[in-house]
Amino acid sequence: MKTITTVKEMRALSDQLRKDKKIALVPTMGYLHEGHLALVRKARELADVTVVSIFVNPTQFGPKEDLAKYPRDFDRDAQLLEKENTDIIFYPDAKEMYPDRYSTYIEVRGLQDHLCGKTRVGHFTGVATVVAKLFNIVKPHFAVFGQKDYQQLKVIERMARDLNMDVEVVPYPTVREKDGLAMSSRNTYLSADEHRTSLLISASMAKAQELFKKGERHSPALRRTVEEVLRSRDGIDIEYVSICDSATLEEVREIKDNAVLAIACRVGKTRLIDNTIFTEA
């Protein structure tokens, strides 16, 4: 396993590799958990060479968000990736990615404004921008993204299509703790009690799926049920409960196939998101 920290070296290596190998990229912000490692295993299935980028991207954090305290542990990450037979870690610093007079940003209009975009203004611009840069530097044939960050996945799929990027964006199902909590680097912020409270999120989604299977197709009814479950304990603040179209992320009133239930909550100071897709059997 090789760790590369400069754009120049990464690009030169990718150019060399692309001559006779397929490359898959897993973009991460580090502090890896089992969810990331599942993406790495998927990448290894898809391609000859697996590149994992570790970069806590400043442009996707708002001024009041947790950039400074976002958890970081490169040595631990490197050990985990070594065990998964990762080929290359791309590990640039902020100066390498955003040099002096950096000015260019990518907006995926519409899609970026729903769900998390309402409160995290500029977040998806930062995400789209850094992912475009990583695509141009690593030049992967495949890039694997978790479905847990559903809006991020949709923004990146749209960007790749719209800008004619020659990369296949591959979604991967959300990986969960045994108790149902969606894996996230931010789970490390949760106290034991907060962790228990957070389980209401997956519990509310399970309840919604149960009602959907019994035939409920009316969004306001499902949303009310989800909100009731979430409010059944103190210490959880709902940011949104949205039932939306899987392509446009616009709210739907009547549920058709592939609508998405997306939830964002704050448990203590920790912001958590999760989602589930309603699929006709």
Add this chain to the structure above:
Amino acid sequence: MKTITTVKEMRALSDQLRKDKKIALVPTMGYLHEGHLALVRKARELADVTVVSIFVNPTQFGPKEDLAKYPRDFDRDAQLLEKENTDIIFYPDAKEMYPDRYSTYIEVRGLQDHLCGKTRVGHFTGVATVVAKLFNIVKPHFAVFGQKDYQQLKVIERMARDLNMDVEVVPYPTVREKDGLAMSSRNTYLSADEHRTSLLISASMAKAQELFKKGERHSPALRRTVEEVLRSRDGIDIEYVSICDSATLEEVREIKDNAVLAIACRVGKTRLIDNTIFTEA
């Protein structure tokens, strides 16, 4: 010479060519003149394969601009390009470039807001976006742009650097009519009288260069002289006369090496731009 109209076919051909050839791209909106053909000749010097794109890009026109009446003549363009031994014309239609639900736009903040950006709001977002798409589709090693569209050149250079695009942006000096008027597809809008009036633009730049060579370094004085020359005939409206830093495009008060004099005027209904760089001997 081959004409390609689909993204899919262009990309497949470029992938094939890149295995052992260098590609140079000249992006144009067609209605070619000697200025474009000089770019094509430069492209042929740089690379093995020359691709000229012809696409009147709707996203760079404002709602009150001349998209519908922008001059078009594909057959004439193709004949001119054939004579220059162009290898490939990439000639997509708007639907091919901007499919349903198109949402992604690239902003080069700061740079896009000066000079023409003040009145042509959104113009450089449209330019940056379509050029990024063309780069991703044609995958050139080199892309040649005229210095006549100075702000466009700077926006694209910055975008390519910022987004780590693997393409060398090559500037090419402005090509002029014998009488000094910078070549532009929009010159075709000018009546004979308007054409004569338009010559004030290059005349005013020559006067500014003369004063600069005599030692004048104070922008307001130079700008005043330029404006006096431009106002010496009726029928010309000044949009801006700017003396700016060549990298940031911000106004400068004292001229240092490589400051740029940039002018935008309206002659009749036709908007014309031009520029000249102050270079210490």
